[in-house]
Amino acid sequence: MTGYILRRLLLMIPTMVGILIINFIVLRMQGPTLQEQMNVATSGENAGARKAEQASSNIENYLGRFRRTGNDLPAVVNLRGFSTKESMVERLRATSRATNKKESTRNRAEKDLWLYGRMGVQPLAAVLADPQLGDLHGPASMALSLCAYVPLNAEDLERMSPERQDLVRQRNVDLSRSRIAFTNDQTSGFVTVDPAYEAKRAALLALYERDRAEFAHSTSRALGDVFIQTGFVDFLRKLFTGSLYSETRKEKVFTVIGQYWYVTFWLNLLSIVIAWGISIPLGIRSARRINTWEDRITTNSLFILWSLPSFFIGTLLLHHLCTDSSHGSAWFPNRGLSSPDSVWFSTPRYLVDLAWHGALPLLVLCYASFTSLSRYMRGNMLEQLNADYARTARAKGCVENQVVYGHALPNSLVTMITLGAGLLAELFGGFVFVEFIFSIPGLG
Numbered sequence: 001m002t003g004y005i006l007r008r009l010l011l012m013i014p015t016m017v018g019i020l021i022i023n024f025i026v027l028r029m030q031g032p033t034l035q036e037q038m039n040v041a042t043s044g045e046n047a048g049a050r051k052a053e054q055a056s057s058n059i060e061n062y063l064g065r066f067r068r069t070g071n072d073l074p075a076v077v078n079l080r081g082f083s084t085k086e087s088m089v090e091r092l093r094a095t096s097r098a099t100n101k102k103e104s105t106r107n108r109a110e111k112d113l114w115l116y117g118r119m120g121v122q123p124l125a126a127v128l129a130d131p132q133l134g135d136l137h138g139p140a141s142m143a144l145s146l147c148a149y150v151p152l153n154a155e156d157l158e159r160m161s162p163e164r165q166d167l168v169r170q171r172n173v174d175l176s177r178s179r180i181a182f183t184n185d186q187t188s189g190f191v192t193v194d195p196a197y198e199a200k201r202a203a204l205l206a207l208y209e210r211d212r213a214e215f216a217h218s219t220s221r222a223l224g225d226v227f228i229q230t231g232f233v234d235f236l237r238k239l240f241t242g243s244l245y246s247e248t249r250k251e252k253v254f255t256v257i258g259q260y261w262y263v264t265f266w267l268n269l270l271s272i273v274i275a276w277g278i279s280i281p282l283g284i285r286s287a288r289r290i291n292t293w294e295d296r297i298t299t300n301s302l303f304i305l306w307s308l309p310s311f312f313i314g315t316l317l318l319h320h321l322c323t324d325s326s327h328g329s330a331w332f333p334n335r336g337l338s339s340p341d342s343v344w345f346s347t348p349r350y351l352v353d354l355a356w357h358g359a360l361p362l363l364v365l366c367y368a369s370f371t372s373l374s375r376y377m378r379g380n381m382l383e384q385l386n387a388d389y390a391r392t393a394r395a396k397g398c399v400e401n402q403v404v405y406g407h408a409l410p411n412s413l414v415t416m417i418t419l420g421a422g423l424l425a426e427l428f429g430g431f432v433f434v435e436f437i438f439s440i441p442g443l444g
Contacts, residue, residue: 021076024232028075059114060172064151068245070234072115078229080119081222085126092127092136092143098189113143119225120147121215125208128201138182138192141204145175148207148215155243171207178203263337263442264431271362275369280416282370283377284404290382299375306371314364314437321360322438333357335439361438365431373419380415384408 066072074080093099095110113120124144127133133140150156150168157165180201181194194200208215217225227233238244244253286295322334333339337357342350384390385408393403435442 020236021232024235025075028071028231059146060149060151060176063114063146063149064153065247066115067117067151068153069247070231070238072117073229073231073234076230076232077227078119078225080116081217081225081229083116083120083123085123085130088120088123088127088140089133089136092139095139095184096189097184097186100186110139114146116143116147118147118215119217119222119229120144121208122217125205125215128205134192135190137197137201138180138190138194139184141178141180141200142182144204144208145179148175148211171211174203174207178207257443260442263440264435267358267361267365267431267434267440267442270358271365271369274362275366275373276416278366279370279373280377280413283374284381284409286374286378287381287385288400288404302371302374306368310364310368311433311437313367314360314434317360317364318437332360337361337440361434361440364434364437373416376419377412377416380412381408384411387411 063072091109091113094101095106095113097103097106099106121144124140124147127136127140128144149172152160152165152168160168178200180192180197182190182192184190235244242252242254245251246253246256249256282298286298289295317332318334321331324330333356337354338350339345339353339357342353345353381404385404387408390403390408393407394400398406431442434440
């Protein structure tokens, strides 16, 4: 038995990892790209005529955000370390407007190239060192300066020595100053227009030679980065070290969770208590009155409620019961879990105020559970009431209440307890909508 339990527990590990990977990939696919974030800053410009260096005037800020959250890395497989000079030439030419590609496609290729990080520095330096590729030296210098750029976040400064910080800051400045000015239009493609072209090219190559050990990569290093230097591994590292960062709130994720978790916890705990407290008696009553009109009406009503999504019911209740109208004031408050002046209330009045604010959110959270729990309870109770031991109890003269509550109910609850995990997951999936609809300051 112990071996069986251990095997089942061990099987949970790959299952959880697989679920995490799938969820991570789906969320990454839905997340904003670097191009989408930059569109806000460039939406007022003429995209067909702007220069590439103008489009990237604040690219370091966007790169810093992406690298802080790990969005600059591929999701689960990183093959950037195998990039060669030839493949980089193809990528650079794909960003030219002379190819007559859709502007959105060209922009996406350009921004993806800027996200290569240190793995793109070596092949880009090889492009810069080749005098036969002079037309690509402008975009290559832009891409190299951004791939070699290292954002200095607060957590980076903590683990860097002062000498390393000064080196990185100075290198970032030198990279920005060494970008070769160029234009990119549909007629001529890339055209270098920088009078200091040769000096900047030499400066970038000298910078690469100086820090070659940091940027150069071998086949073994590239193989090691295939699964290590990925967004998923970066996410796990930050998750287990407590350094996940929220760009929306500009603070660490666990700090945000620490501020609001208790609201969501108490909402879900009360929802579970209410759901079980109502569903179990409802299921018992339906089982004792099987095939009566009461049983049929209860079953049909519960399934109708179950078919209605929680956000629909929540919005309906918010509109009809939490909104003032010409007929009078709203019956319930439409936001929060307490009144603004509740800090001055006495304890009994404060508890009443909490119940008044939380009644509708709790109802929306747990009403769907009534159907599944009560139907399971009904089925389990019917099975137990028709068991041999229940008939034996009746034959010995036990009254029906004693048979139901003394013998059948404890055995029926065994199956119900196993449903607790599913109920918990269901409630945690619904609190996001409920907290959003009723403006509750929780995790949702």
